[in-house]
Structure formats: C-alpha cells, structure tokens
Amino acid sequence: MKRHNQILAILLCNLFAYAFVRELNSALAGFSVHLTIDALFLLVPALYFPIFDGLIIVAIMALLTDAWLPVPYGTSLILFVIAYGLAGLASSRMHRENNSQIIWLALAINGGFMLALTVLMAYLGPADLFYWIRNTFDTIFSLAVLALVAGWWVDMQRALLTYFGANFASELPAY
Amino acid sequence: MPKKRFYPKKTLAVIIVLLAAWWLTPTFIRSFTRVSFFEFQAPLWSVSSHLTEMQQFWSLRSHSKFELIEAGSEIARLNAAQKLRLQEFESQQVELARLEQLLNLPSYPKFRYEVTRVIRRDMSGWWQQMVIRKGKNYNIPNGAAVVYSGGVVGRVKEVHARTAVIELVSSRTFRMAAHFKNDERPVTYVGVSNLSFSIPKGQVAHVQVNLTVNPENPRHLLSSRLGGVFPDGLTIGWVDRLTPSNDGLFKTGSVRLDKRLLSLHEVAVLIPIEIPQAE
Numbered sequence: 393m394k395r396h397n398q399i400l401a402i403l404l405c406n407l408f409a410y411a412f413v414r415e416l417n418s419a420l421a422g423f424s425v426h427l428t429i430d431a432l433f434l435l436v437p438a439l440y441f442p443i444f445d446g447l448i449i450v451a452i453m454a455l456l457t458d459a460w461l462p463v464p465y466g467t468s469l470i471l472f473v474i475a476y477g478l479a480g481l482a483s484s485r486m487h488r489e490n491n492s493q494i495i496w497l498a499l500a501i502n503g504g505f506m507l508a509l510t511v512l513m514a515y516l517g518p519a520d521l522f523y524w525i526r527n528t529f530d531t532i533f534s535l536a537v538l539a540l541v542a543g544w545w546v547d548m549q550r551a552l553l554t555y556f557g558a559n560f561a562s563e564l565p566a567y
Numbered sequence: 568m569p570k571k572r573f574y575p576k577k578t579l580a581v582i583i584v585l586l587a588a589w590w591l592t593p594t595f596i597r598s599f600t601r602v603s604f605f606e607f608q609a610p611l612w613s614v615s616s617h618l619t620e621m622q623q624f625w626s627l628r629s630h631s632k633f634e635l636i637e638a639g640s641e642i643a644r645l646n647a648a649q650k651l652r653l654q655e656f657e658s659q660q661v662e663l664a665r666l667e668q669l670l671n672l673p674s675y676p677k678f679r680y681e682v683t684r685v686i687r688r689d690m691s692g693w694w695q696q697m698v699i700r701k702g703k704n705y706n707i708p709n710g711a712a713v714v715y716s717g718g719v720v721g722r723v724k725e726v727h728a729r730t731a732v733i734e735l736v737s738s739r740t741f742r743m744a745a746h747f748k749n750d751e752r753p754v755t756y757v758g759v760s761n762l763s764f765s766i767p768k769g770q771v772a773h774v775q776v777n778l779t780v781n782p783e784n785p786r787h788l789l790s791s792r793l794g795g796v797f798p799d800g801l802t803i804g805w806v807d808r809l810t811p812s813n814d815g816l817f818k819t820g821s822v823r824l825d826k827r828l829l830s831l832h833e834v835a836v837l838i839p840i841e842i843p844q845a846e
Contacts, residue, residue: 411611414687421688421697422830424763428691442572443581451585459604462694462724462734465597466589477582480573513693517740523760526692530763 394557395445401552402441403449406433409545410456424526428509428534430457431502434472435542436549438479439488440558450476463512471508475501491543498542499535506531602727609730613700616686678712678798678837681705685831686730692760695738695767696724699834702731710796712837717825718802719743719790720834733834736803737767737824744794745771745803748787750778756788756803756822767829769822771806776818782807788822798837 409432417427433453437446454472458465479501486493510527513519554560667674683705687698701707703726713720713733721741725732734741741758755772771788780786785807790797802825809820 411608411615414612415615417690418688421690424690424761424765424767424829426689426691443578446572447581447585455600455604456608459601459608460689462696465601469589470586473582473585477573477578481575481578484573509693518757518759519739520760522762523692523739526760526762530692533763 397556398553398558399441399445399448401556402436402549403452405549405552406449406453407456409433410453425533426530427537428506428530429502429538429541430468430472430505431475431498431538432542432545433457434476434479434501435494435498435546436553438476439483439494439546440550440553440560443480446476446480447473463509463516467509467512471505475505491547494546495539495542498538502535502538503531506534606728609727612686612698613729616684616700620684675792676795676798677840679840680835681707681838682833682835684833688829688831690735690761690829694740695735695758695761697721697733697735697831697834699731699733699836700729701836702727702729704729706838707731707836708838711839712797713834714797714801714837715827715831715834717827718804719797720828720831722796723836731836735767735828737761737769737828741769743797743803744791745788746791747774747778747806748789752778753791753793754788766826767824769804769824770819771809771822772812772817772819774809774818774820776811776816778809778818780806780809780820785823 409429413427413429420427430453434446434450437449440446441449450472451469454469457472458468461468479497482497486497488494506527510524510531514523550560664674666672681701683699683701685697686700689696689698697720699707699713707723707726709723709726711723713723719736721733721735721738722743723731724734736743736756736758738758739760743756745754745756746752747754752775754774757770757772759768759770761767785805788803788806790799790801790803792799804822804824806820806822809818811817812819
C-alpha cells in the first residue's frame with residue numbers, strides 16, 4: 393500500500409509539473425521560446441525507486457508527452473526508457489543527496505533528449521540554419537531553467553516520499 | 568526503499584524487452600493508446616482555457632460604465648460600416664452567381680466559419696502548432712483551413728473528440744499555393760524555422776523572374792484557391808525582397824508574417840459547404 397502511495401504521489405507530482413510546463417509554453421509562444429524540461433519526470437523514479445516501480449511512472453509520463461507530439465508515437469517512450477535506465481545505473485555511482493550531481497544528471501538527460509528530438513525532426517522535415525540556431529537557443533534556455541529547478545524538485549519529491557513512508561535513513565549510502 | 572536497485576544486466580534486459588514489446592505492439596493498439604492519452608488530458612486544457620476566460624470576464628467587470636458606453640458606441644460605428652460592406656458583398660455575390668450561370672462556370676467552393684478559442688500554443692523549433700476547443704463535436708474536418716482577422720493561420724492537422732490540432736502557417740512542414748496582390752500567377756509558400764524573439768517568417772518560391780519587389784514597398788502575398796483548401800485573397804504576409812533561385816528559373820524570397828500569429832486567442836475554421844448538385 394505504502395509502495396502504491398509513493399508511486400501515485402510522484403506520478404501526480406509529475407503530472408502537475410507537466411501541466412504547468414505546457415501552460416508556460418503556451419504563454420511563452422508569443423516570444424517564440426519553448427521550454428523542455430522532461431528530465432524532471434524521470435529524476436526521482438531513477439534515483440529512488442526500484443526499477444519496475446520507476447518504470448511505471450516513466451512510461452506513463454512518456455506516453456502522455458507523446459500523445460501531443462507530431463512524431464511517431466512511442467518516440468518519447470523509447471527516449472525516456474533509455475534515459476531512465478542510464479540514469480538508474482548512474483544513480484548507484486553518485487551521491488543522491490548531492491544537488492550538484494543531480495543537476496548534472498538532469499542536464500545530461502535533458503540535453504540528450506533534446507538533441508535526439510532535434511536530429512529526428514531534422515530527418516523528418518526540412519532543416520535550415522535557422523532550425524539549428526533556434527533549437528540551440530531553446531536547449532540552452534531549457535537547460536538553464538532545469539539547472540535552477542532540478543535540485544529543488546528532487547528535494548521536494550524526496551520530502552513527499554518521506555511523508556508517504558519511505559525511509560532513506562535505513563539505506564546504505566548508494567555510492 | 569531497496570539498497571541497490573539497478574543492476575546493469577537486469578536494466579539492459581528490461582530496456583530491451585520493453586522496446587521490443589513496443590516495437591511488436593500492433594498499430595491499432597498504439598493508435599488507441601495515443602488517442603486515449605490525448606483525450607485523457609484534453610479536458611485539462613479546456614478547463615484551463617475556460618478559467619482564463621472567466622478571469623478576463625471578472626477583470627472586464629471592473630471597468631467603469633463610461634468605458635463600456637464608449638466601447639459600445641465604437642462597436643455601433645463599426646457595425647454600421649460592416650452592414651454597408653455586407654450589402655455590397657451580397658450584391659457582388661448575386662452578380663457572381665448570375666455570371667456563373669450565364670457563362671456556365673463551376674461555382675467557387677463555399678465555406679461556413681466556425682469560430683473557436685485557442686486553448687494551447689506550442690511554438691518550438693521542432694513544430695509550430697496550436698490546439699482549438701472544437702473538434703468532432705462541431706464537425707471540424709481534417710485538413711480544413713484556419714483563418715483569423717489578419718489572414719491565414721494554418722490547417723487542421725488532427726481532429727479529436729472536443730479539440731483539434733492546427734499546423735501553423737509558420738511551421739516548417741507547411742506549404743500552400745499563393746499569389747501576389749494584383750498578380751494572379753501562382754507561387755508556393757513554405758513555412759520556415761523561426762528564431763526566438765523575432766516575428767514569424769516564411770518563404771515564397773517559384774516566383775516569376777519579371778516580378779520585382781523593393782523593401783520600401785513590400786508586396787502583399789495572398790492565398791490562392793488552387794490548393795483547394797483556402798479561399799482566394801486571404802493575407803499570408805508581406806514580401807520585401809526577392810532573390811534569384813539556384814536554378815535561375817524563378818525567384819525566392821522571405822515572407823514576413825503577422826506577429827499576432829504567435830499569440831492568437833480566437834480563430835475560425837473554414838468548413839466547406841457541400842452544394843447539392845442539380846439533377
């Protein structure tokens with residue numbers, strides 16, 4: 393029961409962030425700026441959940457994101473699952489309470505995700521110089537925002553997990 | 568929480584199995600999943616749009632009566648001018664029908680305007696699209712033209728139960744038939760990637776070499792009915808420079824689109840009216 397509550401809590405938290413980012417992008421449309429911080433959806437599942445529990449959250453978030461994207465359905469799922477696996481493996485070699493390491497991990501995931509999507513969309517349609525400049529700007533902007541919020545976001549979700557019965561003190565250091 | 572959660576071999580196996588399962592999933596299941604996930608979140612955006620409208624309503628309520636009276640009289644003036652134009656339009660329509668009958672010409676396609684609110688805008692470097700609050704429930708057809716007071720907005724790309732996705736005229740994959748004002752020769756309009764903090768732009772191709780444009784007097788690019796989607800004469804944008812294309816047969820140029828395109832709140836979908844054929 394405790395496990396289900398933890399999954400649900402993180403899933404709802406991610407859904408809230410997802411809705412907020414969508415609304416923010418709608419507001420930023422007037423400036424031709426787009427924010428992509430999808431790495432937030434898989435940080436806590438990769439850092440704190442068992443592999444299958446985290447995978448449920450990540451898969452749901454990926455399918456939800458994919459439903460809106462004009463790319464072959466499942467693109468986000470593939471990218472999210474690969475990133476989740478790599479982040480999960482990386483989490484066993486890092487200090488999970490160290491915010492700077494979490495930020496670097498988030499930046500690497502998000503940067504990889506945006507790069508993959510940029511290359512895929514260049515393959516699916518015409519891509520001139522403006523395309524690459526625009527996507528470089530959006531990537532830098534997204535990574536800057538992510539660097540500001542990733543640490544805080546993981547702290548907040550960790551507190552939520554503790555509230556729902558997770559006991560991090562009983563764990564051995566994960567490094 | 569377990570101490571060690573990710574083992575390399577197990578993680579790799581899980582990823583491979585999941586990806587293989589997704590790859591083997593039949594297309595209809597994927598489509599069903601996509602529609603389900605889309606429809607699941609669509610009400611959230613509709614509610615958000617309704618809340619924004621309510622917020623605007625309450626902010627408008629705070630205006631003084633004098634402001635409302637002033638706005639009312641302004642609308643009355645505009646209404647009178649529009650009524651005169653409507654009369655002129657109706658007489659032109661009658662004349663057009665008479666000429667069509669006289670010359671035995673096929674009539675132009677007719678459209679019904681379905682005005683709708685924009686509930687979400689998505690202007691990334693990858694794609695440029697927006698979501699409107701009407702879909703199958705208002706018989707919005709796939710591929711229909713979408714316009715606003717400033718001209719062409721785009722084309723309906725996907726239709727869902729209560730929402731529809733529009734591909735914007737500034738999108739990289741958008742193209743349509745067009746022509747310049749006072750020049751009926753067809754040209755091709757193509758959307759291009761837009762830089763941040765700049766006005767949206769497009770590109771015009773297949774322009775005849777004898778057509779000239781100067782930056783002081785930009786030429787008006789209009790929609791053409793040749794594509795079969797848009798009616799003739801809707802504004803696409805303005806062209807202030809043309810350069811010879813690589814093959815030297817035509818000219819190409821950059822099209823300046825309206826800035827309002829990025830922050831639209833209301834658009835109209837043009838739904839073709841089926842004219843019954845005479846027996």
